[in-house]
Amino acid sequence: MTLLAAHDVSVTYRRRGGQPVAALEGVSLGIDPGEFVVAVGASGCGKTTLLKLLAGFLEPDQGAVTLAGKALAGPGRERGVVFQDDALFPWLSVRRNVEFGPRLAGLSAAERQASCGRMLALVGLAEFAEHKIWELSGGMRQRVGLARALANEPAILLMDEPLGALDALTREKMQELLIEVWARTRQSVFLITHSVEEAVFLASRIVVLSPRPGRITAEFPCRFATRLLAGESSRAIKSDPAFIALREQVLAAVLRGATA
Amino acid sequence: MKERALAAAEVALPPLCTDGASAATPALPAGADPAPVRRSRRTPAGWLSLNALRLATILALLTLWWAASALQLVPPLFLPPPAAVARQAATAWSDGFVDATLLQHILASLGRVFAALALALVTAIPAGIAIGLSPVARGILDPIIEFLRPIPPLAYLPLIVIWCGIGELTKVLIILIAVFAPVAIATAAGVAAVPPDRVDAARALGASRAQVIRLVILPNALPAILTGIRIGLGVGWSTLVAAELVAATRGLGFMIQSAAQFLRTDIVVMGIFVVALVAITLEGLVRLAERIFVPWHGKL
């Protein structure tokens, strides 16, 4: 059964004095349990808007968003969100950031400590629990953001260009980490990126969005992540002709949408 | 941006050089790791020359003052010599002036300022939060604040005296009115400036609206609130001394005013120095509080 789905949703931003912007028009997308869905598209094509709908931060002007078949009512703990600019709380330590959700859920100190330890170990930051947020690099902050979302044990992770601000090396390491986390937690993932290569590498399904109005113009099934889990190296996968062929195909779809 | 650059320079410095005192002494052995941001004011060399310049200015002014009075360029009634002022400070400290020691005058003034500040914290901060969160509250409170803000406090002092007499209440009220606007405005700005992603992050983690306000919006506005308190304390202090000139039986403003009536210029000047020193100390205390309570400010 579909876990999280958008049914024929449209969003139009109306600013006072400005032209209304049709950010999304008639978009339908279902995410099944265990899927890793990646949305690609040029910037400004409504990717963030779609994620905000799925997260419940925004309501569609038309259409509906459902969680396990029921209409959404705002954000919820079963959907973990990771933001492009980490959105951490700098007045809290790394540990307190990760424990934010469990604390609100009323977990005991011992339970919180255990889950925080697990999550930080998962993202490779076990020794940094007591650090201040501003003492961390961009990549480490992004991993804290991921640990914070995972600590609530959500059924699905929603990530808005989580790796957009990272350098190439850190970015590739984070891609591998995301695949590992996905395999280990068996959570569904919806991830946004404007990097076609990243999409092909991570996804079990790619959806291509076209700009103004944002529409889904193509979908591609994909399975390179499983090869990483089987032990193949990222470099080998990304230089495989099959990988390159799909990458070009997806890129063509993105460009077609962008110029249409 | 500028704040960010400064903060980055601060982080990059070796710990020995983060305060002026240790940087003034040659803390870095030759060949020690050079601070990466050489041009910053915060580099040891920058600190040294800046503080040297500050000290030189103060010494030059003191010398000028001393010379002018020693050479009798200005009669002592108009400009008492530095030594006389220092002597008056010592006398006022030990023997007192107009029925109270210097310390009692200072404490009387400080008591009023802190009473007003305490009242401002429990009124202006909630008002600022309301303005920042709700357009309705903004509509109601904005005109009141915008009306009060530009009026010099001494202009409404007579009215408050008519309403409340010349007791403590009047002075505390005057300061409260002066402190209220800066604290409320800064709080409202801090609340409104919360990054939407941080609010969304908390909501997605399961926070209710009240929890978002308490756990995200308030801590996020804390730097702005402290800035408002710093500005408010400055305004409040100068207002208070002015108010005490008019209606008080104790306090620094009253001390200066009494001395003026006896043509005791040395005590007037001494009082001015004490007022300035207290103001500088208050400002330093709030900056210390900023470093303790919002260490992240300007770093993210």
Ligand SMILES: Nc1ncnc2c1ncn2[C@@H]1O[C@H](COP(=O)(O)OP(=O)(O)O)[C@@H](O)[C@H]1O
């Ligand atoms: N709050 C807003 N108000 C007005 N227009 C907006 C707002 N948010 C996004 N838009 C516009 O909607 C379109 C889609 O934005 P967005 O979903 O952020 O795209 P993406 O994440 O793919 O870059 C853009 O043209 C953008 O300018």
Ligand SMILES: [Mg+2]
């Ligand atoms: Mg976006």
